Amino acid sequence: xxxxxxxxxxxxxxxxxxxxxxxxxxxxxxxxxxxxxxxxxxxxxxxxxxxxxxxxxxxxxxxxxxxxxxxxxxxxxxxxxxxxxxxxxxxxxxxxxxxxxxxxxxxxxxxxxxxxxxxxxxxxxxxxxxxxxxxxxxxxxxxxxxxxxxxxxxxxxxxxxxxxxxxxxxxxxxxxxxxxxxxxxxxxxxxxxxxxxxxxxxxxxxxxxxxxxxxxxxxxxxxxxxxxxxxxxxxxxxxxxxxxxxxxxxxxxxxxxxxxxxxxxxxxxxxxxxxxxxxxxxxxxxxxxxxxxxxxxxxxxxxxxxxxxxxxxxxxxxxxxxxxxxxxxxxxxxxxxxxxxxxxxxxxxxxxxxxxxxx
Ligand SMILES: CSC[C@@H](O)[C@@H](O)C(=O)COP(=O)(O)O
Numbered sequence: 252x253x254x255x256x257x258x259x260x261x262x263x264x265x266x267x268x269x270x271x272x273x274x275x276x277x278x279x280x281x282x283x284x285x286x287x288x289x290x291x292x293x294x295x296x297x298x299x300x301x302x303x304x305x306x307x308x309x310x311x312x313x314x315x316x317x318x319x320x321x322x323x324x325x326x327x328x329x330x331x332x333x334x335x336x337x338x339x340x341x342x343x344x345x346x347x348x349x350x351x352x353x354x355x356x357x358x359x360x361x362x363x364x365x366x367x368x369x370x371x372x373x374x375x376x377x378x379x380x381x382x383x384x385x386x387x388x389x390x391x392x393x394x395x396x397x398x399x400x401x402x403x404x405x406x407x408x409x410x411x412x413x414x415x416x417x418x419x420x421x422x423x424x425x426x427x428x429x430x431x432x433x434x435x436x437x438x439x440x441x442x443x444x445x446x447x448x449x450x451x452x453x454x455x456x457x458x459x460x461x462x463x464x465x466x467x468x469x470x471x472x473x474x475x476x477x478x479x480x481x482x483x484x485x486x487x488x489x490x491x492x493x494x495x496x497x498x499x500x501x502x503x504x505x506x507x508x509x510x511x512x513x514x515x516x517x518x519x520x521x522x523x524x525x526x527x528x529x530x531x532x533x534x535x536x537x538x539x540x541x542x543x544x545x546x547x548x549x550x551x552x553x554x555x556x557x558x559x560x561x562x563x564x565x566x567x568x569x570x571x572x573x574x575x576x577x578x579x580x581x582x583x584x585x586x587x588x589x590x591x592x593x594x595x596x597x598x599x600x601x602x603x604x605x606x607x608x609x610x
Pocket of ligand 1: 307309431457497508
């Protein structure tokens with residue numbers, strides 16, 4: 252992997268971009284202090300970047316996985332049996348992170364594209380086009396969801412609102428613009444945002460390091476707080492919406508998202524706030540009946556031990572699940588690019604996914 256330092260901080264950024272025959276990733280581990288880009292040229296480098304969280308966020312890791320396959324095809328150059336030649340790359344990328352379904356969804360799209368190619372097709376070129384199309388479609392889905400989510404806020408409120416969000420769901424986590432943060436950006440443009448309260452999002456600090464950074468660049472008023480302050484803020488700061496993303500949505504509407512989302516949904520219900528989930532249809536896993544059997548990624552306990560210096564004595568056991576499940580009945584609305592599902596359940600989601608949903 253090659254590393255480059257980005258010097259013009261006034262530029263808008265891309266979490267991922269095709270650049271000089273490589274996948275250029277903004278190294279999110281270094282933000283907000285340093286803006287450095289890393290170029291990946293094969294599937295192993297992309298898988299490592301996903302596993303190490305240089306690139307993160309459900310849609311973004313899906314897009315990166317697709318580019319990983321395109322890069323591997325370019326690295327191989329030519330083959331009589333592309334399915335066999337790329338098998339290891341598919342496997343490696345699929346295993347890079349387990350919870351967000353967007354990664355396996357994007358790899359399935361790439362597999363399907365490969366299977367449909369004519370025998371003498373330029374496979375590396377066609378797979379690159381497929382990855383770029385997945386990237387572009389994600390951006391377009393985000394713009395659609397942003398509008399739908401903003402209209403939903405406008406349906407209930409005509410004045411600027413205080414909104415609470417969790418983790419990072421912005422341009423950094425997606426093909427561009429963002430999911431939950433995309434809705435917040437569109438709402439800001441429509442004059443519907445006063446302050447965005449940003450959960451710090453322990454232990455990786457996606458909220459304080461990434462979301463606050465994005466909001467500041469957008470000129471949106473943000474206020475960061477420790478995760479444990481969310482209930483107190485809901486009680487005292489006139490917050491009306493909690494808006495979050497999703498890593499996977501089960502067929503019954505259960506939402507798997509960053510650890511802490513479940514607790515927020517209960518707090519929101521207690522305080523009478525609306526709870527909006529914003530995710531592209533690539534995050535909906537119709538094969539998963541409910542979220543009970545989903546693999547919740549557990550990362551190294553080391554992530555809990557160091558935060559501005561060591562925080563826990565060596566040798567103390569630690570548990571670091573990075574996602575949790577919010578049951579469908581705690582969710583007011585799921586916004587996707589295909590439409591809005593209020594009070595989600597299995598039938599409404601099945602209708603949405605088969606285009607029978609009207610909104
Ligand atoms: C649009 S991003 C939606 C989710 O992927 C996001 O909320 C989240 O949980 C990201 O987790 P991360 O562990 O940073 O990849």
